[in-house]
Amino acid sequence: MTKLAIFDCDGTLVDSQANICMAMEHAFEEAGLTPPMRHETRRVVGLSLVESMRMLLPEAADDLHHDLADKYRAAFWALRS
Structure with missing residues (x-):
């Protein structure tokens, strides 16, 4: 008999x-920026990381959005370790 375990880490x-x-x-602190308020971060959950950064910093250059997304990924994985 095969057994299967499912790990659900999407908030359910x-x-x-x-x-x-x-x-x-x-991510924001590493980039030298003031982090968004937590309620602002929660509003972008579910969007892609780059789109999230665009929503949080609409006036910023696209390069910064991508850099913040990379910094977020690194920070998220470091927190999970």
């Missing part, structure tokens, strides 16, 4: 909002 079984907010704060 595990509340990942705290890690998402902390990773966003780390």
